[in-house]
Amino acid sequence: MIDLRSDTLTQPTPEMMEAIMKAKVGDDVFKEDPTVNELERRMAEMFGMETALYFPTGSMSNQAAIKLHTQPGDSLICDKWAHVYNFEAGGAAFNSGVTCNLIDGSRGMITAKQIEEAISPESNYHTPNTTLVCLENTTNKGGGACYDFEEIKKNRKVCDDYDLGLHLDGARLMNALVAKKEDPKEYGKIFDTISICLSKGLGAPIGTVLLGNNELMKRAIRIRKVFGGAMRQVGFMAAAALYAIDNHIDRLAEDHKKATEIAAVLGRQSYIKNVEPTETNIVIFNLIDELPLDKFINDMNKKNVKFSNMGQGKLRMVTHLDYSQVMHNRLLEILSSYSN
Numbered sequence: 001m002i003d004l005r006s007d008t009l010t011q012p013t014p015e016m017m018e019a020i021m022k023a024k025v026g027d028d029v030f031k032e033d034p035t036v037n038e039l040e041r042r043m044a045e046m047f048g049m050e051t052a053l054y055f056p057t058g059s060m061s062n063q064a065a066i067k068l069h070t071q072p073g074d075s076l077i078c079d080k081w082a083h084v085y086n087f088e089a090g091g092a093a094f095n096s097g098v099t100c101n102l103i104d105g106s107r108g109m110i111t112a113k114q115i116e117e118a119i120s121p122e123s124n125y126h127t128p129n130t131t132l133v134c135l136e137n138t139t140n141k142g143g144g145a146c147y148d149f150e151e152i153k154k155n156r157k158v159c160d161d162y163d164l165g166l167h168l169d170g171a172r173l174m175n176a177l178v179a180k181k182e183d184p185k186e187y188g189k190i191f192d193t194i195s196i197c198l199s200k201g202l203g204a205p206i207g208t209v210l211l212g213n214n215e216l217m218k219r220a221i222r223i224r225k226v227f228g229g230a231m232r233q234v235g236f237m238a239a240a241a242l243y244a245i246d247n248h249i250d251r252l253a254e255d256h257k258k259a260t261e262i263a264a265v266l267g268r269q270s271y272i273k274n275v276e277p278t279e280t281n282i283v284i285f286n287l288i289d290e291l292p293l294d295k296f297i298n299d300m301n302k303k304n305v306k307f308s309n310m311g312q313g314k315l316r317m318v319t320h321l322d323y324s325q326v327m328h329n330r331l332l333e334i335l336s337s338y339s340n
Contacts, residue, residue, distance in 0.1 A: 004305070025234075053210050060227050061210040062195050067095060068220060069216075074132070084136075107145040111151060115159075119162050135155065135168050140172075143276040143283065176280065207234075259281045281319045281320065
């Protein structure tokens with residue numbers, strides 16, 4: 001089976017399993033799990049930020065960040081395709097009582113000008129008070145697109161000018177860092193909070209780390225508890241994350257290369273209408289109108305190829321750690337020989 005539905009599908013490598021089995025653990029609710037503490041220290045150090053807190057999921061980490069930055073009745077600004085709006089089950093409204101002011105950006109990315117135009121002034125008591133901007137890098141529905149860091153700096157200036165928090169949903173930030181050859185500490189200087197998934201391209205079984213400064217993050221552990229995210233001997237999973245940090249970051253470039261090759265092959269096929277620009281490990285494409293989605297998906301299933309239907313005609317393939325070169329060669333052959 002060639003399963004490209006998501007990079008969350010990876011299985012722990014034998015070496016990662018060995019790290020899990022040898023992990024020293026304690027009760028993380030008491031902050032006594034040495035492996036979790038080490039993971040948090042390492043991640044904070046990597047990004048040059050003061051505090052890190054380990055969460056079970058990226059959605060919980062993002063939702064905690066939103067709650068840190070807002071009060072009920074506030075509004076956050078994000079792109080219309082943002083994960084915090086589209087794929088977190090209305091959590092911003094349910095957990096924090098905030099609304100999302102959606103921006104029609106480009107491939108999931110928004111500009112400083114768009115942010116400034118969307119801010120609701122505090123003096124206008126008829127509208128929700130804008131207190132937070134959420135960016136996503138890389139963008140999921142935007143096909144793994146990476147922000148230009150200069151635009152991120154401009155976004156930061158707008159947030160400073162209007163006293164807004166700036167959160168980064170960095171679920172696949174490691175992909176962006178590798179693709180753009182960027183320094184994680186530069187991100188630590190810009191954002192108030194950063195959420196980084198360890199269970200996507202890095203291949204750990206579970207886990208996300210939320211980063212921020214001490215003053216802001218002192219409430220994060222309480223919010224995690226309220227959301228049900230306090231865990232006990234979770235150092236076993238933190239050990240997997242540490243192994244991933246040490247061994248699986250640089251190899252993300254392999255996933256990017258395979259995704260680029262998939263996009264190139266798709267772009268040459270007569271049954272493909274459009275392939276979106278491919279920068280990292282996500283390939284998004286559309287079929288021609290004459291080829292029904294269901295038919296293509298079923299035809300690919302018969303050939304043991306799986307991928308995601310994102311709605312609105314968008315199909316998605318995501319390369320990952322368990323997608324081997326043999327699978328890759330086979331997929332390119334299948335896509336090249338397919339006839340509708």
